[in-house]
Amino acid sequence: MKNSFGLYIHYPFCKRVCYYCHFTKQNFDKELSDKYIDFLLKELELKGDKNKIIDTVYFGGGSPGLIEKDNITEILKTISDYYTLSNNTEITIEINPEDADLDKLRFLNKIGFNRISIGTQSFNSDDLKYLKRSHSAGLSLSVINDVKTAGFTNINTDFIIGLPTQSKETLFHGFNTVKDLAIPHLSVYVLEGVKEENDNENKLDEYLYFQTDAILKNLGYFRYEVSNYSVSNYESIHNSKYWKNKEYIGVGLSASGYENGIDYKNTENLYEYFELIKEKKLPIKEKSQIIKMDRHIITGLRTSKGVKINHFKKHQETLKMLLKEQILIERNGYISIKNNKILLLNEILTYFR
Ligand code: SF4
Structure with missing residues (x-):
C-alpha cells in the first residue's frame, strides 16, 4: 500500500518584514522570487516520487499570497506530475489581507485551493498599529467577505495575543467578530521575544491565554492543539499531521519534513539553497532520528x-x-x-x- 503524505511548500518573501516574526523570510524582490520559484520546482522534481500519495498541501511563508498566478499554477502542475495527488487533497494557502483581491481569491479557488488562512492578527486598530501591520481591521473584514464570495468555506484566521494594547474586552470583541463572520478555525499565537522578559508580562500572557481559551470555548470553538481552535470537523488536516506523527514532505527554504522516521530541515540560506539544487542535491541541512x-x-x-x-x-x-x-x-x-x-x-x- 502506498503511504500518504502532507506536502509543505515554503515561500520566503513578504512585502514588508514584521519585527516580531520568527519565520524564514525576506523582503519581496520580483527577480529573486522568480528565481526561487524555478528552484522550488526543481526541488519538487528532485524529491518527486509517484509512489507517494499527497493528501494535504500547505503553502506557508513568508507570504505565499504574493506568488503570481502562473507560478502557482506551475507549482500545482509540478506536484501532480511528480507525486500522486489523492482525490480529496486539502490544499491550503496563507494569505495576508493586503495581498488578497477577489480576482486572485477566485482564481485560487478555481485551481483547487480549498482552505485559506488569513493573516488578520487582530481586528483592533491599536493592536495592528502596535504590530506595525500594513493592513487595517476594515481591510481584513472586506477580504474575509471576498474569501467567502470566492467560494471558500474552510477558513482560518491568525490571531496574536499578549499585546500591551489588549484587554479581556478587546479580545472578546475580536473573537466575537470571528464567530459573527462564521470563520470555523483560529490559530492563536502569543507574541514572543519582543518585550523584555519579566514576571508581570509572563503573568499577563498567561492571563490572556486562559482568557482566550475561556472566551473561545464559550463561543463554540474547541482547542485541539496548543495554538489551534476550531468548530467540529474543521481541524486542519495538514497541521494535524505534525501532531499525529504522520509523514510530511518539506519543500523550499527552511522547510521541515518527516519521512521514514527521519526529521529533516532544509537550509535557511537562500544562496546555499540555490547552489545545492543546482548540483542536483537535496537542500537538507539537518537530519535527526527520534525514536x-x-x-x-x-x-x-x-x-x-x-x-x-x-x-x-x-x-x-x-x-x-x-x-x-x-x-x-x-x-x-x-x-x-x-x-x-x-x-x-x-x-x-x-x-x-
Ligand atoms: S507578513 Fe507574516 S511571514 Fe511576513 S514578516 Fe510579517 S508575520 Fe512574518
Missing part, C-alpha cells in the same frame, strides 16, 4: 486528545511523577497536559527527549 514512541509523545502532547498511554512504556517513572503532580492527566487511555498547565509544554517535553 518513534518518543516522537508520538513529543508531538501528541501538543494536542488536547493527548497520547495513547502505551507510548509511555519507556517513561513509566516520569509519567507517574507528572500524573502525581497533576501536570499530566489520563483520560480514556490517553495522556494529555492538564489545561491549566499548557503553558509549561516546552518544559514538560524536555522530560521525553
Whole structure:
C-alpha cells in the first residue's frame, strides 16, 4: 500500500518584514522570487516520487499570497506530475489581507485551493498599529467577505495575543467578530521575544491565554492543539499531521519534513539553497532520528486528545511523577497536559527527549 503524505511548500518573501516574526523570510524582490520559484520546482522534481500519495498541501511563508498566478499554477502542475495527488487533497494557502483581491481569491479557488488562512492578527486598530501591520481591521473584514464570495468555506484566521494594547474586552470583541463572520478555525499565537522578559508580562500572557481559551470555548470553538481552535470537523488536516506523527514532505527554504522516521530541515540560506539544487542535491541541512514512541509523545502532547498511554512504556517513572503532580492527566487511555498547565509544554517535553 502506498503511504500518504502532507506536502509543505515554503515561500520566503513578504512585502514588508514584521519585527516580531520568527519565520524564514525576506523582503519581496520580483527577480529573486522568480528565481526561487524555478528552484522550488526543481526541488519538487528532485524529491518527486509517484509512489507517494499527497493528501494535504500547505503553502506557508513568508507570504505565499504574493506568488503570481502562473507560478502557482506551475507549482500545482509540478506536484501532480511528480507525486500522486489523492482525490480529496486539502490544499491550503496563507494569505495576508493586503495581498488578497477577489480576482486572485477566485482564481485560487478555481485551481483547487480549498482552505485559506488569513493573516488578520487582530481586528483592533491599536493592536495592528502596535504590530506595525500594513493592513487595517476594515481591510481584513472586506477580504474575509471576498474569501467567502470566492467560494471558500474552510477558513482560518491568525490571531496574536499578549499585546500591551489588549484587554479581556478587546479580545472578546475580536473573537466575537470571528464567530459573527462564521470563520470555523483560529490559530492563536502569543507574541514572543519582543518585550523584555519579566514576571508581570509572563503573568499577563498567561492571563490572556486562559482568557482566550475561556472566551473561545464559550463561543463554540474547541482547542485541539496548543495554538489551534476550531468548530467540529474543521481541524486542519495538514497541521494535524505534525501532531499525529504522520509523514510530511518539506519543500523550499527552511522547510521541515518527516519521512521514514527521519526529521529533516532544509537550509535557511537562500544562496546555499540555490547552489545545492543546482548540483542536483537535496537542500537538507539537518537530519535527526527520534525514536518513534518518543516522537508520538513529543508531538501528541501538543494536542488536547493527548497520547495513547502505551507510548509511555519507556517513561513509566516520569509519567507517574507528572500524573502525581497533576501536570499530566489520563483520560480514556490517553495522556494529555492538564489545561491549566499548557503553558509549561516546552518544559514538560524536555522530560521525553
Ligand atoms: S507578513 Fe507574516 S511571514 Fe511576513 S514578516 Fe510579517 S508575520 Fe512574518
